[in-house]
Amino acid sequence: MSTFKTKNSRREFIRNVSLASGGMILSFNWLASCSSSERELKALPKNWFELNGYLKIGDNGLATVMSPNPEIGQNVKTSMPMLVAEELDIDWNNVLVEQAPLNVGLFGNWQIAGGSRSIGNSWVPLRQAGATARKMLLMAAASAWSVPVNELTTSDGIITHKLSGKSDHYGVFAEQASHLEVPEEVELKEIADYKIIGHSKKNVDGKNIVTGKPLFGLDIYKEGMLTAMIVHPPAFGKVLKSFDASSVINMPGIKDVFTINTFNDEEARGWSDVTAFNEQVVIVGESTWQVIKAKKALKVEWKNMSKTIIKQAGWGGNATDVSIPTGLENTIDHNKNLIDYSSLPLQTARKNGNPEKAFKEAAKVLERTYTAPFRAHNTMEPMNFFADVTEERVILSGPVQTPEAAEGSVATRLKMPREKIEVHLSRMGGGFGRRLYGSFVVESALISQHMKAPIKLVYTREDDMTYGTYRPAYSLKYRAAIDKDNNLTAIHVIGGGIPESPLHENRFPAGALDNYLAEKWVIPSNITIGAYRAPRSNFNASAEQSFLDELAETLGKDPLEFRLELLKRAQENPVGERNDYDAKRYAGVLELVKKNAKWGAQDKKNLKRGVAAYYCHQSYVANVVDVRMDGNKPVIDQVFAAVDCGIVVNPDAAINLAEGGTVDGIGTAMYGELSFVDGVPQQDNFDKYRQIRHHEAPNKIYVDFVKSDIAPTGMGEPPYPPVQAALANAIYSASGKRLYHQPFIHELNS
Amino acid sequence: MAHFTLNVNGASHQVDVEPDTPILWVLRDHLNLVGTKYGCGIAQCGACTIHLNGMATRACQLQVSMVGNSEITTIEGLSENGEHPVQQAWLEEDVPQCGYCQTGQIMSAVSLLKNNPHPSDEQIEMGMSGNLCRCGTYTRIKKAIKRASNN
Ligand code: FES
Ligand code: FES
Numbered sequence: 044m045s046t047f048k049t050k051n052s053r054r055e056f057i058r059n060v061s062l063a064s065g066g067m068i069l070s071f072n073w074l075a076s077c078s079s080s081e082r083e084l085k086a087l088p089k090n091w092f093e094l095n096g097y098l099k100i101g102d103n104g105l106a107t108v109m110s111p112n113p114e115i116g117q118n119v120k121t122s123m124p125m126l127v128a129e130e131l132d133i134d135w136n137n138v139l140v141e142q143a144p145l146n147v148g149l150f151g152n153w154q155i156a157g158g159s160r161s162i163g164n165s166w167v168p169l170r171q172a173g174a175t176a177r178k179m180l181l182m183a184a185a186s187a188w189s190v191p192v193n194e195l196t197t198s199d200g201i202i203t204h205k206l207s208g209k210s211d212h213y214g215v216f217a218e219q220a221s222h223l224e225v226p227e228e229v230e231l232k233e234i235a236d237y238k239i240i241g242h243s244k245k246n247v248d249g250k251n252i253v254t255g256k257p258l259f260g261l262d263i264y265k266e267g268m269l270t271a272m273i274v275h276p277p278a279f280g281k282v283l284k285s286f287d288a289s290s291v292i293n294m295p296g297i298k299d300v301f302t303i304n305t306f307n308d309e310e311a312r313g314w315s316d317v318t319a320f321n322e323q324v325v326i327v328g329e330s331t332w333q334v335i336k337a338k339k340a341l342k343v344e345w346k347n348m349s350k351t352i353i354k355q356a357g358w359g360g361n362a363t364d365v366s367i368p369t370g371l372e373n374t375i376d377h378n379k380n381l382i383d384y385s386s387l388p389l390q391t392a393r394k395n396g397n398p399e400k401a402f403k404e405a406a407k408v409l410e411r412t413y414t415a416p417f418r419a420h421n422t423m424e425p426m427n428f429f430a431d432v433t434e435e436r437v438i439l440s441g442p443v444q445t446p447e448a449a450e451g452s453v454a455t456r457l458k459m460p461r462e463k464i465e466v467h468l469s470r471m472g473g474g475f476g477r478r479l480y481g482s483f484v485v486e487s488a489l490i491s492q493h494m495k496a497p498i499k500l501v502y503t504r505e506d507d508m509t510y511g512t513y514r515p516a517y518s519l520k521y522r523a524a525i526d527k528d529n530n531l532t533a534i535h536v537i538g539g540g541i542p543e544s545p546l547h548e549n550r551f552p553a554g555a556l557d558n559y560l561a562e563k564w565v566i567p568s569n570i571t572i573g574a575y576r577a578p579r580s581n582f583n584a585s586a587e588q589s590f591l592d593e594l595a596e597t598l599g600k601d602p603l604e605f606r607l608e609l610l611k612r613a614q615e616n617p618v619g620e621r622n623d624y625d626a627k628r629y630a631g632v633l634e635l636v637k638k639n640a641k642w643g644a645q646d647k648k649n650l651k652r653g654v655a656a657y658y659c660h661q662s663y664v665a666n667v668v669d670v671r672m673d674g675n676k677p678v679i680d681q682v683f684a685a686v687d688c689g690i691v692v693n694p695d696a697a698i699n700l701a702e703g704g705t706v707d708g709i710g711t712a713m714y715g716e717l718s719f720v721d722g723v724p725q726q727d728n729f730d731k732y733r734q735i736r737h738h739e740a741p742n743k744i745y746v747d748f749v750k751s752d753i754a755p756t757g758m759g760e761p762p763y764p765p766v767q768a769a770l771a772n773a774i775y776s777a778s779g780k781r782l783y784h785q786p787f788i789h790e791l792n793s
Numbered sequence: 794m795a796h797f798t799l800n801v802n803g804a805s806h807q808v809d810v811e812p813d814t815p816i817l818w819v820l821r822d823h824l825n826l827v828g829t830k831y832g833c834g835i836a837q838c839g840a841c842t843i844h845l846n847g848m849a850t851r852a853c854q855l856q857v858s859m860v861g862n863s864e865i866t867t868i869e870g871l872s873e874n875g876e877h878p879v880q881q882a883w884l885e886e887d888v889p890q891c892g893y894c895q896t897g898q899i900m901s902a903v904s905l906l907k908n909n910p911h912p913s914d915e916q917i918e919m920g921m922s923g924n925l926c927r928c929g930t931y932t933r934i935k936k937a938i939k940r941a942s943n944n
Contacts, residue, residue, distance in 0.1 A: 115891060116889075116890035116891030116892070116928050117890075118890070243887075245884065245887045246887055246889055246892075248889075248892065249883075249884050249887060249889060250875050250884065252889045252892035252895050252896075253868075253875055253880045253883045253884060253889070253895060253896070253899060254828070254868065254869070254872075254874070254875045254880065255826075255827065255828015255829070255867070255868035255869050255896045256828070257827045258892065259830075259893060261821075261827075261830070261831065262827040264822075264825065264827070270822075295794060295811060330810075330814075330818065330822040330823070331818045331821070331822050331831075332810070332811065332813075332814045332815065332818040332822070333811070335834075336811075336813075421927060422891075422893075422927060423830075423832055423838070423840060423891065423893040423894050423925065423926070423927040423928075424830070424832075424891070424893045425831070425832075470891070470892065471891060472830075472891050472892070472893030472894075473891045473893060473927050473928060474891075475927075503834065504831075504832065504833045504834055504835075695887055696887070699887065699890060699930070699933065700890070702929065702930070702932050702933065703890050703928045703929035703930060704929070705929070706929025706930075706931055706932070707927075707928075707929045710929070728833050728834075728835055728837060729832075729833045729835070729837035729838050729925060730835060730837050734925050734927065735929070735931075736922045736925065736931075737917070737918045737919075737921040737922045737924070737931045737934070737935070738915075738918035738919060738922045740918075740929070740931035740932060741932065742914065742932075743932065744932050
């Protein structure tokens with residue numbers, strides 16, 4: 044056992060508990076049905092006793108565990124409580140789970156779904172919360188039975204004193220335990236003793252999902268609630284000129300038409316306060332269809348944006364003035380710039396050795412440019428939020444990945460102290476980074492304030508797709524110098540984008556080469572961007588791992604062995620000060636996928652396959668993809684994924700995430716793009732924006748994990764990037780066609 | 794506004810709405826049946842799938858005035874408490890990630906299996922291709938449909 048100091052003093056715990064369970068918060072738990080599950084639970088207890096802010100024990104031995112982080116489909120609502128339950132040492136069948144509201148005082152400042160960090164960041168505190176409660180229950184039992192606490196053992200929620208033969212469940216001691224001091228130190232279990240962590244547990248919301256219970260933000264309906272929608276400029280680079288409220292105000296059910304300014308010009312915008320259209324028209328009505336109809340009928344005029352400067356703060360950083368370019372942009376111009384940026388200044392991001400010399404002396408240079416378009420997140424549930432604002436308090440409820448930042452933005456905008464704002468989290472119909480940017484939360488609060496009524500702001504699919512925080516358009520040029528003896532002597536990478544570069548200059552193959560140069564460029568744009576599942580990595584992997592494949596071929600090497608060779612160098616004799624990856628773990632996933640896919644035996648079976656691997660969000664993933672071509676169309680027979688994410692908390696759920704990341708990666712590489720003509724997004728719904736569908740998904744996905752006792756690392760994002768390159772490399776081996784420009788569907792059909 | 798009497802999940806309901814209101818919004822806004830989801834509004838995602846006289850139908854495309862006496866079944870009416878074999882198969886395979894698309898997927902799968910109790914892989918893929926899952930649970934959905942078809 045390892046001993047950990049508990050962080051919270053007794054007083055803090057009491058304060059935190061009262062915050063977490065304050066009558067006001069519980070009374071607004073409209074999504075209360077969220078807490079049951081398909082497991083057959085005992086009857087509910089008569090009394091609950093709170094042992095700390097994360098959990099309470101019922102008099103019949105049932106436990107309720109709070110899940111602090113937003114649930115976007117990454118399954119933290121199941122896997123985080125598993126950490127608590129493990130150390131509480133209770134039967135998982137006797138655990139109820141509740142989604143916690145925002146409570147920074149209790150849960151710290153990482154109540155956020157982002158960066159694949161939910162499990163990693165809570166690994167110690169959540170287990171500690173369980174262990175602390177267990178120890179308090181033991182102390183209560185020891186005093187009730189008048190025996191030394193160290194003679195007691197627990198198992199599945201039962202405390203036993205072997206010597207006297209006494210034994211009883213936690214519920215018997217819960218009240219007594221709730222009055223005890225929080226112990227200063229607790230012991231945490233050894234991995235070998237885990238009964239819950241590492242053992243698959245089904246989604247605690249599973250039954251509610253398959254029976255259609257109200258779980259999501261859009262499912263919030265409250266007495267007196269109105270529905271609000273926005274009408275935003277049709278093009279990036281346009282702003283509101285005028286609107287004619289009389290064109291819709293008399294339509295059935297319509298209550299009001301007005302404008303809002305999401306952010307104040309005087310206040311600096313926070314990092315998550317991203318909006319392309321600060322001023323918008325709002326239509327409020329009684330029901331959704333009435334507002335949709337009014338939205339279509341509204342007479343509104345737009346004009347070109349003039350030069351705009353906004354005050355914007357970075358991650359906790361100081362605010363700087365950011366100038367938004369004017370003009371109406373076109374994908375045709377973007378695409379030219381992604382390939383030819385020779386007029387732009389390049390910034391050196393990393394240099395090792397003397398790459399210039401290596402290229403000068405090279406016998407052969409392999410040079411390839413890869414590009415990818417803007418992409419919309421397209422969560423299945425469009426953006427929405429509920430707000431009920433009065434003079435005294437603000438209640439916000441819905442799907443947002445960054446509740447704390449959203450609360451801060453609303454506090455600033457409404458000039459309301461944070462203490463008067465409550466934020467409740469619904470289950471989210473997808474996130475992928477889109478819901479990190481909660482400007483829609485501020486919009487909902489402003490609308491409710493104006494209406495003096497509870498409202499639900501709903502984006503139509505078209506709003507959601509054409510008013511986003513997109514994945515930028517990216518470009519990566521790779522160059523490799525090969526000497527006359529066919530040795531790789533240098534790699535040069537230039538990463539650029541509109542308006543952000545995808546470059547990760549300290550990632551592999553940096554560190555594996557004596558001579559290495561990484562440079563970057565950007566072109567500003569008025570198209571709003573944001574984090575998108577595995578930001579930057581989502582394209583880096585595709586370009587880098589496609590290039591390494593072609594490079595291996597040029598060198599006459601097996602692509603998988605070539606990567607292992609580079610990683611061996613990086614492991615044994617790394618180049619440079621800072622390499623962001625662990626070469627051993629990186630090689631580990633390649634070795635595992637090599638074994639599982641029987642790499643090398645492919646010639647016998649006539650398989651057309653590609654390999655790729657990538658590191659991001661502290662985890663490592665390698666893929667082998669097998670395809671056959673049906674004309675220009677790749678048919679994906681099977682995908683192997685080998686993952687190293689440290690300890691796997693909930694294996695089947697992690698497999699599900701890896702499967703989903705694989706499918707998403709294939710869809711990204713093959714199909715989706717958001718293009719612009721005169722600033723107008725050309726795709727505004729799923730008839731034009733192509734998302735991967737059932738028949739385009741792989742027939743089989745085999746996921747395997749490297750056995751590890753390293754603390755858990757990211758799982759939501761890492762399985763998504765490398766499969767894109769593994770697919771491109773497989774298509775090459777099946778068709779002889781190298782693919783450089785996403786979405787591949789265009790190149791395949793040309 | 795006009796009065797309509799609808800037959801939903803075996804019970805009769807009165808609503809007072811515009812005649813062109815899609816059944817999707819009647820179910821969600823007026824009948825408190827929110828298991829039927831909005832995803833696109835243009836018959837492209839399948840999130841709103843219901844059964845009309847037993848046939849899978851996109852609720853976003855069906856105006857309330859067209860329904861008449863037809864029987865509407867929503868996910869809430871598929872079974873009392875999730876006992877339908879397709880729902881059970883979904884739970885056994887632990888299909889959902891975010892879960893938003895899954896009620897529509899289930900309604901489509903039920904209809905698929907009704908017309909073809911033992912579909913091939915290809916028939917499943919084609920039969921389900923109108924239902925998007927942004928989280929990419931397609932391989933699990935296929936497994937769940939096969940499991941349900943074997944039961
Ligand atoms: S909402 Fe009806 S098919 Fe998408
Ligand atoms: S589970 Fe998220 S969209 Fe299907």
